[in-house]
Amino acid sequence: MNISYETHGKQTNPCVILIHGLGLNKQMWQWIISDLRKSYYVISYDLYGHGDSSNPDKKPSLSFFSKQIADLLALIKIKNAILIGFSLGGMICRRFAQDYASKTNGIVILNSPYKRDNEAQSAILKRLKQLKNEGPKATVEDALIRWFSDNYREQNPEMMNLVRGWVMKNDPKVYPKIYEVLVSGLEEISAPNPKLSCPALVITADEDFGNGPKMSEAIASEIPNSKLVILKGLRHMALAEAPNVVNEPIKEFLSLVTKDKLTNGE
Numbered sequence: 001m002n003i004s005y006e007t008h009g010k011q012t013n014p015c016v017i018l019i020h021g022l023g024l025n026k027q028m029w030q031w032i033i034s035d036l037r038k039s040y041y042v043i044s045y046d047l048y049g050h051g052d053s054s055n056p057d058k059k060p061s062l063s064f065f066s067k068q069i070a071d072l073l074a075l076i077k078i079k080n081a082i083l084i085g086f087s088l089g090g091m092i093c094r095r096f097a098q099d100y101a102s103k104t105n106g107i108v109i110l111n112s113p114y115k116r117d118n119e120a121q122s123a124i125l126k127r128l129k130q131l132k133n134e135g136p137k138a139t140v141e142d143a144l145i146r147w148f149s150d151n152y153r154e155q156n157p158e159m160m161n162l163v164r165g166w167v168m169k170n171d172p173k174v175y176p177k178i179y180e181v182l183v184s185g186l187e188e189i190s191a192p193n194p195k196l197s198c199p200a201l202v203i204t205a206d207e208d209f210g211n212g213p214k215m216s217e218a219i220a221s222e223i224p225n226s227k228l229v230i231l232k233g234l235r236h237m238a239l240a241e242a243p244n245v246v247n248e249p250i251k252e253f254l255s256l257v258t259k260d261k262l263t264n265g266e
Contacts, residue, residue: 003072004052005045009037014105014258015081017069018044019089021111022182023136023143023167023175025051028086031243035251040258043081045072047089049174060178062095062185069096073103082257084108084250086239087211088182094189094219097196106199106257108250111208111236114215115186124210128179135172140164146209147237159240191222200226201253203246205234227253 006026016036018029026044036042046053048068049060058064069092073081080103085093090112097104116124130138144153144160153160200223204216213230220228229249231238239246 001048001054001057003045005043005072008033008042009040011041013039013041015078016040016042017081017083019083019085019092021087021089022179023170025166031240032247035247049178055174060181062091062181062188065092066095066099070100080105082106086110087112091185091189097198098192101197104198108201108253109219111204111211113186113211114218115190124183128183131179132176136167136170136175140167147235148241149235152241196223199257202226203229203249205231205238207235
């Protein structure tokens with residue numbers, strides 16, 4: 001299967017892999033790449049079933065998307081990397097850290113879920129049903145409300161059109177199958193045994209209704225070598241709404257992980 005990816009920065013620098021969220025694509029990282037490419041070899045790519053990558057050739061799962069990263073590393077001839085995953089991407093990078101510990105130098109988990117209570121699970125199952133019946137248009141407007149703060153959403157119609165366009169381009173036959181991974185995949189990454197051993201940074205926003213502070217606190221509590229950051233006054237797509245606020249703790253974390261001048265393959 002084809003993996004659509006882009007490389008940024010010098011290949012001799014430590015490698016950082018960017019894993020986007022459900023229904024989005026590699027373009028969502030444009031607000032962080034300009035910062036990271038100065039010091040890192042940054043790889044952005046499209047998950048299978050998104051953007052310009054192939055559709056899945058089997059039932060999607062976290063392990064399926066984890067292997068896609070391993071295949072990507074082999075393709076670009078890199079032995080190990082730091083992973084930054086957003087939402088579903090944060091679930092995938094946790095799965096990768098379990099499946100390929102020796103290839104994982106560190107992980108950054110952005111606005112990603114933990115086990116949901118009954119109310120939250122019912123809400124996401126309702127969205128999945130809408131998606132199956134009506135396609136991406138059924139859920140995208142409510143998603144924009146959950147993803148961006150009210151003032152920002154009202155003052156930035158261009159951003160809303162950009163993100164709306166990304167979501168609407170998803171194949172209505174494939175998108176629900178991947179959405180099911182977001183719905184049901186949490187069991188296989190909660191309370192990992194053995195525990196994740198790599199350094200980890202867990203970030204969310206205090207107004208991220210579906211992936212908020214309590215979830216991120218729970219994620220961080222299960223990773224011994226982790227740091228938790230809660231951003232104020234932001235929602236799910238904080239990395240687009242306030243990129244500098246998100247980028248600073250990420251850059252600090254990457255600097256600490258690579259302070260011994262880690263290079264690819266070492």
